[in-house]
Amino acid sequence: MIVTAGAFASAVQATDQPPILIMLNSCLSAAQLERLVSKVVPFAIGMADEIDDGDAITYAARFYANVANGQSTSTQRMPAGRAALELGGLSGADLPTLAWSEDVDPTATHLVKPD
Known part of the structure; x- marks a missing residue:
C-alpha cells in the first residue's frame, strides 16, 4: 500500500506530542523531507535514491544506537551511519539525507540525554 505524503503528515500531526525527528528509511524518500520539516517536524532523514535492504538495516541500527548514546542529530544522520555502511562494504553510504x-x-539537538 502506498501512503501519500499528505496522509503521513496528517497522521504525525494528529498526535499529542509529534516527534522531533522522522526517519524515512525507504527508497527515494528524501523527496519528502522539505515538506516534512516545513510543516510537520524539525528534523527528517530520507534516502536520496534506492537503498538495498541490508544497507537500510545497517544504517538504521547505527542511527538508533547514536540516538540512544545521546549523539546530536547532526552526528546521527551522516558520519556514523555512513561509516557503518562503508565499514560493512555496503554501497549506500551517500544516500542518507538530513x-x-x-x-x-x-549540531545542538540531542534526542536522548543519557544518564
Missing part, C-alpha cells in the same frame, strides 16, 4: 527547519540547529 533536512531541518530553519529555526533549529542539528
